[in-house]
Amino acid sequence: MWRGLYTAGTGMITESKRTDTLANNLANANTTGFKRDEAISREFHPMLIKRINDGINHNDVTSFKQFHVGEQYPVVGTLGLGSYIDEIATEHSQGAFETTGNPLDLAISGNGYFAIQTENGVRYTRDGNFYKSARGEIQTVNGQTVLGRNGRGITIPQDTVSIMVGSKGEVYADNVQIGQLQFVQFDNRRAVLKQGNNLYYPQEGARPAPATGEIQQGMLERSNTNVVSEMVELINNYRMYEAGSKAVTTQDAMLDKSVNDVGRLT
Known part of the structure; x- marks a missing residue:
């Protein structure tokens, strides 16, 4: 019981x-x-x-002092x-896209993550809801720096009129390229685990590679729930x-x- x-x-x-x-x-x-x-x-x-x-059968000739040969209960x-x-x-299935028209709203179609600088090191996310800080730096809604390919943030000039982001993360200010987002993926999706706040952290030994997906500007990827x-x-x-x-x-x-x-x- x-x-x-x-x-x-x-x-x-x-x-x-x-x-x-x-x-x-x-x-x-x-x-x-x-x-x-x-x-x-x-x-x-x-x-x-x-x-x-x-x-x-305890009377069997093979039985002796409670010992039985070939017992099969x-x-x-x-x-x-x-x-x-x-x-x-x-579950890493693709979420639906929502058009916002904001040039710093970026959605990922296919495989890929944005690299974010946090207090605990580099983390990864698919949340492309970005903003321009007072200093012109591209940041997340939590004030964390969005990293470029050089491992540093991307600063948009103050007098910029138009911002364009290419499918692989190229950032243009008034048609002049000022940087490229660190847009990566991992061969094994289990290589990154959830940390919280929509961020992922890489497991030991995991190495990022260039992403095969594409970035869609002016859109956000909704939850796949x-x-x-x-x-x-x-x-x-x-x-x-x-x-x-x-x-x-x-x-x-x-x-x-x-x-x-x-x-x-x-």
Whole structure:
């Protein structure tokens, strides 16, 4: 019975973590460049159950002092031991484009990331909602510098009338190229992990390469979260959690009866 409590409990913990993931997806449904997460669960290794003292002929000539040659206990089946969250995987499918007309709004079509300078080092993002600071430097909404190919920021002259950004990140001020954005990708999408604030950090040994995607100026890539699908999954997740809760209640009632009724001395 104790095993039943633990099995149901691990299921509830799994569904609780899945709920957190779904809630985070819904909270970022309108976040530019956000990629939804998927909680991947895995079952603990099941236990093989056999019946003991069943089907063995103890009068057999091969039996001697409770030792039996060639014992084959009948197999009952396997017993599940619960589940756990094995991985929080990020779905990198393309989000829809939204036209803004802002020359510093950049969307990525295909593979690629923008490089951002943060307090913790270089980070990567697909959020192309950029601004020009008071000093003319291209920055994120959080005031972080958007890096160019030379590893430094790009400064737009104060008297610039028109700003153009090419498909590979070339930045032009009044038709004069003033720099190029650091537009990169990683051969393995698992090479970068989410840090928070729509930023990714590279795993140890990951090396960026020139991106094969293209930059679309005057657009933003919306989140790839489908609100309807997430809500349906959230309802299903709630029912799974509720089933685990009922299983725990049932196991608790059985333990109560076995301790207080079956085990009572008369």
